Amino acid sequence: MSPAEPAARPTDDIALIAAWQAGDERGARELVARHAKALARFLAGAGAPDADLDDLVQETFIRAFRAIGGFRGQCRFRTWLLAIGGNALKDLGRRIGRRRVVPLDERLAARDGDPQQRAEAGETEERLRQGLERLPRMQRDVFLLRAQQGLEYEEIAAALDTSTGAARVHYHHAVKRLKEWLQ
Amino acid sequence: MMEDHLQDAELRRLAERLGQQASERIDVERTADVVLERLRAGTPRTRGIPRWWSQPRWLGVAAALVVMAGAGLVLRLQTGPRHPAHYVADDLRDLSIEQLREVLSTLDQTLAEPATIEPAEDDLNGLSTEQLELLLQSLEG
Numbered sequence: 395m396s397p398a399e400p401a402a403r404p405t406d407d408i409a410l411i412a413a414w415q416a417g418d419e420r421g422a423r424e425l426v427a428r429h430a431k432a433l434a435r436f437l438a439g440a441g442a443p444d445a446d447l448d449d450l451v452q453e454t455f456i457r458a459f460r461a462i463g464g465f466r467g468q469c470r471f472r473t474w475l476l477a478i479g480g481n482a483l484k485d486l487g488r489r490i491g492r493r494r495v496v497p498l499d500e501r502l503a504a505r506d507g508d509p510q511q512r513a514e515a516g517e518t519e520e521r522l523r524q525g526l527e528r529l530p531r532m533q534r535d536v537f538l539l540r541a542q543q544g545l546e547y548e549e550i551a552a553a554l555d556t557s558t559g560a561a562r563v564h565y566h567h568a569v570k571r572l573k574e575w576l577q
Numbered sequence: 578m579m580e581d582h583l584q585d586a587e588l589r590r591l592a593e594r595l596g597q598q599a600s601e602r603i604d605v606e607r608t609a610d611v612v613l614e615r616l617r618a619g620t621p622r623t624r625g626i627p628r629w630w631s632q633p634r635w636l637g638v639a640a641a642l643v644v645m646a647g648a649g650l651v652l653r654l655q656t657g658p659r660h661p662a663h664y665v666a667d668d669l670r671d672l673s674i675e676q677l678r679e680v681l682s683t684l685d686q687t688l689a690e691p692a693t694i695e696p697a698e699d700d701l702n703g704l705s706t707e708q709l710e711l712l713l714q715s716l717e718g
Contacts (some may be wrong), residue, residue: 422609422613422616426605426609426612427605427606430608430609431600431605434599435596435597438599438600439592442599447599447603448603448608448670451614452608456612456616457648459616460616518591519591521589522595523595526595538592538594541588542593543588548610551578569585569588573588576588
């Protein structure tokens, strides 16, 4: 998990889900507060267009809350939510039939370090985005869940309805192809 | 640019940074407001004891019953006896045994005649392909 976003304790999420199911909207509101930014990072990394990111985050939460009865605690709520986000992104891709276009100013936006380093970092990230777009969806999602979100293979496998071994293989395929693309 | 040998740790570091700026622009409070508003406006979630008539399987069963009842009614109206059988029996009651035998033999002759009219081969020879197809369609119903 990213250091900036400490993972919520699973039991806390379960309690919030129970509160929401019992009719307490504060449960849903707290779940959005905890996981919206991580979800947005995942979606952006997976190629969500910047202009659609807000809508995608909202749509993902709506789908998740409507399907909350299907969440059996097989993985953490956040992991389950990210998997739903991946599906929402896929549906969006079908509807609009276009890929993410990253504005130049975002790529070269201010970061620590000198301008030359910033430009190089932006270029590398952009190359990584392009590489991710070339991956099959399963490889891309597994890579992001592992490398960006810091999840264990067991957790990823449960969320994506695959085996732990298959998740490992997808990850290694993704890493190999991304390295080839970036070098 | 990139190092010659990109390490896994470097790849992870890059992946962690992906989408960071985009996520910072997400207004969490507003997101929660919109989500809850849309959930309220949409199909209400079933809480507590589910209403039996809102369950899809019960709707399906009810629809099937309606269809079956309707079909039965139509069938009954179309094939049901419009002239009850006892009227026929009343007509036959006054006939003698000889007369009844005559009626039965007439019926046997009627039933022995061919029930369908086969199209003559000569007639078919005069039909075009389209006409034959039309005929075939009409025969197949």
